[in-house]
Amino acid sequence: MIDVRELRKEYGGFVAVEDSTFSIESGEVYGVIGPNGAGKTTTLKTLAGLLEPTSGRVEIDGKPADDRETRRLLGFLPEESPLYEEMTPLSYLRFFADLYDVPRAVADERIHDALDRLELDHRTRPLGDMSKGMKRKVAIARSLVNDPDVLIYDEPASGLDPLTTNYIIDFTRELADEGRTVVFSAHNLYHVEEVCDRVAIMNEGRIVAEGALEELREQYGRTEYHVFTTVDVPDAVRENGRYRRIVEAMDDVEAVRETAEARGGKIDDIRTVEPSLERLFLDLAEADDSERRRESTEA
Structure with missing residues (x-):
């Protein structure tokens, strides 16, 4: 379980995330959506233990997210994930398995299983000769070499063709069906709507709505x-x-x-x-912007 309470993250005088509170149950697919600059990536990096909160707390199974042992149980996929292009998928993934102290036999079984499921056959070709979609599949396989219980994916299908995008989104759902917790952000709200159990809608660093899609439709949508x-x-x-x-x-x-x-x-x-997630998102973001302008005028 992921538990976030009053999370705040500042960079200098800029507030990237402000007073965010939410929880994610084991086995859920939880989407974090919002416009550029809403605080999505900062939130995900804080969940992954890569950023220290300015205030508030982030815990995974009762332990701080930035605890060394907690981080070893996570799988993180950043939006931009440069690979060592002179390496092959096998050598690259074995290298990361070694960093997690995964025995070679166990690592090879996990690596081939992940690449089989991701339908990546070219395992001895240099990464620099591969397409963006193939590289993304290797990056996803990398997030699985330590057999994590929690996966945090920032735009897992960013910039990919529709076929590869659909495959990766379906794969995300499969990971949750295995009992893993998956947290991810995406600009394509159709895919979020398809696979997420619950979503958090962010705007300018704040969560403006959170819950299951049907709950959001009932509370904020118009049939x-x-x-x-x-x-x-x-x-x-x-x-x-x-x-x-x-x-x-x-x-x-x-x-x-x-x-x-x-x-x-x-x-x-x-x-x-019924209102789509995109319609709910646009309406809520517009309402939040209007409220901020009103508060600024009254201040």
Whole structure:
């Protein structure tokens, strides 16, 4: 379990993360999303024990995240992960396994298992001759050589083609299904929505909302009803021989029905559209920006 309480991280006079509090259960996939500069990478590096909090605490299974032994149980993948390009995947991964004191036989079994699952066949080719997607798979395999319980991935599919991206996102879900805890950030909110059990939405260093997607939809989202009629009704648009009116309440659906029938038509279809994670994110970030401007004006 990861437990974060009132985390604050400053660089000089700049506050990168401010009073963040959340917890992550074992086996969860937890997404951290937000615009550039929101504090995502700082948060993940602090969870990985690579940054010391200015204040607050970060614990993994009851121990400080920056404790030497705790860090040995983590797997961390930074957004930018330069590799030793003259090495091959096998020599590179064996090198990191040695750093973790993993016996060679055990290390080789883990390395080949990870590369098999990631479908990377070119294991003796120099890393410098590999594509970005192949290199990313090697970096992910590196995060697994010490058999960690907690994986922290910063933009694991950054800059990759759609096919490789989908594969890595699916692999992330598989890791959680094995009982590992996975924390990751991503700009592609569709993938976050697909695999995350819960998400934290950050804006300018603060968590502005946190929870399961359905909870966020219920608390912050607006469900829309797309009502299709056979005749024109006020505020409708014509689509493929029908008319579509968007409303936000069942009472409004009933009003559309009455109007359509009064004009000699009827409702042909009703579709319920839940807000996407991207829509929730944009609305919450905009609301937070407005609140900050208001507070600044009143100060």
